[in-house]
Amino acid sequence: MIEISDFLIIGGGIAGTGAAARLAPDAKVTVLEMEDALGRHATGRSAAIFIRNYGNATLRALNAASEPVLKNPEGISEESLLSPRGEMLIATEDELDAFKAYLDGADGMEVLTAEEAVALFPLLRKETIAAAAIERDAQDIDVDRLLQGFARLARKAGARFVTEAPAQRILRSGGQWRVETPKGAFEAPVLINAAGAWADQIAGLAGVRKVGLVPMRRSAAIVPPPDGIDVTKWPLVASASEQWYAKPDAGKFMVSPADEDPVEPHDAWADDMVLAEGLHRFEQAVTMPVTRVERNWAGLRSFVADRTPVVGFAPDAEGFFWLAGQGGYGVQTAPALSRLVADICLKRPSELPEKVVAALDPARLF
Structure with a gap:
């Protein structure tokens, strides 16, 4: 038996789930997710x-358009999805050009x-800081509440989520897209490709x-701070040239080498050497040693050449809608992009x- 919808979405991450939430009040929507739960890959990491x-x-x-929803997520959550954090950018002498480029047009x-930078993040080495700036309004996002809130909205409006349903075959016939999965066949006139790192494979x-x-x-990686130091209210700090960043997380530091190594779509894991190099760069900027991980x-951040998301109908295939290429911005732009999709x-x-639209x-890429 074939299940027919108005919109068929491949991918149950923040992009596909958000799109379902905004479409479902006005249409029949089915979301196909290859894993056994929503948000298993980039969203959850x-x-x-x-x-x-x-x-x-x-x-x-898109960030500006999403912020009001994150602050006042009506229907998604009873309270704001944001909490105070702050994002501080620091630069060595070699990073001053990157620092100036970041601040160009910044709000x-x-x-x-x-001295002010060290007062906010006391473990920094003052002698290495040639420039610093802070976006005090940068805030932590409760990603799980956002994802689950979108899912509840979608289900309440009648959307169906089918997990463990990877697309095995996709056909177009009679004005309908048909997706065959281990959970059965599904059809709709519009297929929304929100498959994250797998989006080109779906195409x-x-x-x-x-x-x-x-x-x-x-x-x-999660690394502990020195004993007796409460880092809970410290800002995220990042190097201007994106060599590393560190964010307080449950009383510890989440440290990333800010790596962007091209890989095939897969269930990603950290490369030990890349991680070690990033932790070393972090150690050069702070007074604490990394004693243990x-x-x-x-996770996988997926980009096209211009590093801008791809959102809209494909110019070469009727009813095929792209919702891909969000890079590392997918969670914070999800409110705006889900609304745009609908x-x-x-x-x-x-x-x-x-x-902006x-x-x-997608036509810009062809």
Whole structure:
């Protein structure tokens, strides 16, 4: 028996689940997820912080559009999904160009002296800091509450989530997309490709031109701070050239080498050598040694050439909708992008500026 919907979404991460939540009140929606739970890959391994100035101009516009929803997530959660953190950027002499480029066009960044930077993150080596700035309004995101809130909204409106249902075959016939999975066959006139690192593989199965998506590994480790130091309220601190960053996490530090190593789509794990090099760079900037790693992991951040998400109908395949290439910005832009998906699919005007919608259109890549 074939199950028929108005919209068929492949991928149950934050992108696909958010899109389902916004489409389901007006249409029949089915989400196919290859794992046994939602958000198993990139969503569940996010650094979970909202940074208004993170990304290029298009992404910053999406960040701004998402912030009101994260602060007041009506229907998603009873309280804000954000909590205070702050993001501090520091630069050595060799990183001053990258520091200036980050601040160019940034909103709400406060330049700091080296002394002020150390006062906020007391383990920093003052002598290595040539420049510093902070976005005090950067905030932690409760990713699980966002994902589960979207899922509840979608289910309440009638959306169906089918787990352990990887796409094995995708066909287009009679104005319908048909996806065959171990859980059965599913059809809809519109297929939304929200498969994360696997999005180009899904396009290949569907006979649709790929967008050149490159999954990149990002590793992280939990390391303890020195005994007797409470880091709970310290800001995230990052090197201006993205050589490392450290974020307080449950009284410890989540440290990442900020790696972006191209890999094939897979259930990612940290590379020991890459992680060791990143932890070494972190040690050069702080006064604490890394005495042990309590645990480590990795996730995949997927980009196209211009590092801007791909959102819209494919120019070469009727009813095939791209929702991919979010890179490391997928969680914090999910509120804006999920709304945009529904607006485009349901032929409603978008609240986003036309130039932002155009910058996301898959046609730009062809």
